[in-house]
Amino acid sequence: MNRPAAIRPEMNREEGFTLIELLIVMSVMLILMTLAVPQLLKLRKQANETSAVQSLRTIGQAELQYNSAYPANGFSCSLQQLGGDPKSGAPSAQAAQLIEPALATGFKAGYTFAITNCSKVTVNNQDMYTSYQITAVPSSVGKSGDRGFCTDENNHVTFDPAGGTNCTQPIQ
Numbered sequence: 001m002n003r004p005a006a007i008r009p010e011m012n013r014e015e016g017f018t019l020i021e022l023l024i025v026m027s028v029m030l031i032l033m034t035l036a037v038p039q040l041l042k043l044r045k046q047a048n049e050t051s052a053v054q055s056l057r058t059i060g061q062a063e064l065q066y067n068s069a070y071p072a073n074g075f076s077c078s079l080q081q082l083g084g085d086p087k088s089g090a091p092s093a094q095a096a097q098l099i100e101p102a103l104a105t106g107f108k109a110g111y112t113f114a115i116t117n118c119s120k121v122t123v124n125n126q127d128m129y130t131s132y133q134i135t136a137v138p139s140s141v142g143k144s145g146d147r148g149f150c151t152d153e154n155n156h157v158t159f160d161p162a163g164g165t166n167c168t169q170p171i172q
Helices: 008-012 019-069
Strands: 111-123 126-138 148-152 158-160
Touching: 019 111, 019 126, 019 148
Parallel strands: none
Antiparallel strands: 111 126, 126 148, 148 158
C-alpha cells in the first residue's frame, strides 16, 4: 500500500528539540546564572554581617547580665564563661549560660568572635575585669564577610572596612 508523497515526510519527522535549540536554552541559562550567582554571594555576605552585629549585641547584653549576676568578677573575659550547657547544671561564674553554646565556641555565620583587651584590677585578692572589647572578624575576608566589627562595655558597635579589628567607623 503506497501512501501519497505529501503524507510521508510528516511521518518520518521525529519530534523533539534540535541541537541549536538546546544550545540557545543553555546559553540563556548560563547568562542568567552569571548574573544571579554574584548577587547570591553578596546577599550571603550581608546576612553574615547582620548576624555578626546581632551576635555582638547579644554578647554585650550577656556581659551586662554577667556583671550583674557575678559582681565580684566584674565582666567576663571569655566567651566560654558566658556560655555553658544548660544540661550540665546550674549557671555559675565559669559557665553562666547567658549565650547559646554554639556562640560560646567563638564561631557563627562565617565570623570568629573573641573577647579581648580586658582590663583587670585586683580587689581583696580577687581579679575583677572592668572593661572589655568584643570583636567579630570574617573567617574569610571577602567571602564570608567584608567588614570586621567591634563593641565594648558601652555597647557602641563600630566596624573596620578592611575586615580586621581596627574598628573606627560607627554603624549607621
